[in-house]
Amino acid sequence: MPTDSDAKTTEQAARILELLWRHALPAKVGGRGPKPGLSVDAVVAAGIALADRDGIGKLTIRAVAAELGLRAMSLYTYVPSKEALLVLMVDAVAAGDPPIPVGLPVRERLIAIATRIRDELLAHPWLLEVSPWRQVLGPARMRRYERQLTAIDGIGLSDLAMDRAIAVLTDFATGNARLAIAARGAAAQLSDADWWQVHGPLLTRVMPAEEFPLAGRVGTAVGEHYQAPADPDGAFAYGVAVLVDGLLADPGA
Template sequence: MAEQSAVDQAEQLLNLLWRRELPPRSSTRGPRQGVSVDEVVRAAVAIADRDGYEKVSIRAVAAELGLGPMTLYTYVPSKWALIILMVDEVAAEDAPIDASRPLPERLAAITGQVRAELLRHPWLLEVPPWRLVLGPGRMRRYERQLAALDGAGMTDLEMDRVIAVLSEFATGNARMAVAARRSAQEMSDAQWWEVHGPLLTRVMPAEEFPLSSRVGATVGEKYQAPADPDGAFGYGLDRLLAGIEAGLPR
């Protein structure tokens, strides 16, 4: 019985994800819905963008749409199902990558799109990424990414590996960039150093940490911040792309 219930839940979620691709249901039973599933998902995304991941709830989305909480369950069966719909919705924002561009530009476009999506929707960093059900938004993005690599001399497995490595690099960097942005809203980096700089100088003996002191002073002067996510992204991406290209057949 439990297994059947899991199958039913999976089928319900897949039907919601692929709702635009499936034939419309002809049944007219039940009350007429006042809003669409698309509107429910867009409202949830707006809340997450504005207020953060933790503020997304069935109750909050219902209030955003002027509905009762129980009414929203006639559109989505659970908060987790709603989150999966939100993830798939924003994945559809990516533009196609021109396959005629040089390979490094195509690789950079894949990585840049992943990072840009996370900066636009930071709540995505809080969604557990494992076993997310695939909907048309994420599948079409994967298809676009593969199309950008097709014909470059990679095997199918290599194409998937390259997309995974570039995506994980972009995600790690975006996480740091989002953290920097949020911290700056509370206290500027200059103010933080004014407070902590003299204290660190007093408690951290330079003779015990000679390399850290020297390098830390250099990067602190250069970045005027604890780190430089944008600069690190460009630096790391250049080297990642060079390594990927070096491994391709000539």
Template sequence: MSLLWRHELPTRQAARGPKQTVSVDAVVAAAVALADREGYEKVSIRAVAAGLGLRPMSLYTYVPSKDALTVLMVDTVAEEDAAIPGEQPPRERMAALARQVRAELIAHPWLLEVPPWRLVLGPGRMRRYERQLAAVDGIGLSDVAMDRVIAVLSEFATGNARMSVAAARETRRMSDARWWEVHGPLLTEVMPPTEFPLASRVGAAVGELYQAPADPDRAFDYGLARLLDGILGTLSAH
């Protein structure tokens, strides 16, 4: 906790021992860059130390464990979100909130591998929550409803981001066109339109439109619009 809030706590006199050659901020930045580049599974105290030109044991003078480093990484990324302009209409503010959550996860896919429940609250996550609350404040929601709207928009964006990240990874391994070249003949044989009339009709329509099994980007836009319709419709009904 003290590491998370290190910039807000009073400066302490350095303990005796080897002089630190980098900062905690530099350690966290190196870990985030490594996770962005190679994935969360590649993040380790040894790997981060090597990237900074340090010995593994020396990194423990900055962070006590990978778990602690992960909390710092998540909080640092949360700090990146910009404030949502308060002069925008409520619908645009809520849409921006959801888009920020999705964009963060697509930019840092390793976040999807970090359990979100009970992450220690640091300044980055708290400031982001404050910005999100400001985006939905004053539109007629109760305090509890404000929190629920943020949760619903964030969870929808997270689920869609997970699909988008998975699609990007699979497409890098094998293009959709190549996948259908390999598996299409067998699927045509075992899934005749007479047995799956609706799936065949709808699948053909969306396949022609998307040129892929799905379209996470357009699904996000559609789902977000429907969510906002529901939230704003509830407000107008009161």
């Protein structure tokens, strides 16, 4: 039999879905609700601005309320919890992803799927700290998925393979974005060139060359070329091209 806990979970899930799909659902007549003068959209926008500026660690209902010049308790009229706010923020960010032009060659459409995911994460690094597992689907994320599927529909992939292709491109873009953001944060403290000038010679001095002949040769070449431990932008361009070429070479996989 359903328990009180099950009923509460269902109620919370229903509330979040109602908020996510609020613009698609009929407006409620009468009853209690948010006061005029502020909207859920405004609360979500304030949450995104705060997370972009200060990181997700600083995101609290109290902090968002302060951004809007309100008391924390009044914000619960619009969103029931920080967790619900995060769900709304993730979907709102996805709404900024425009359609992929159908006139592009299919290879460029596939690359665009990964590029746009990466660009979104670079613009909003806090998204990397939101678990992608069991994310509640809102209209913007569903619309993006529909557009991604439309971009690769008809190229010979089965339905499962289309979903898998999008997942692989998304995972690659996410991993590369994580590295790029880490590089950006490190560079804010010490430039890669300065870091390499210190660590490169020290590593050469302590690492036995005869034990790591290939790693030493290739690592030195990479460090001298990039003047950094790695090249996230170049790695993304290379990697996404290889992934896409592999998908197109065997669309029936």
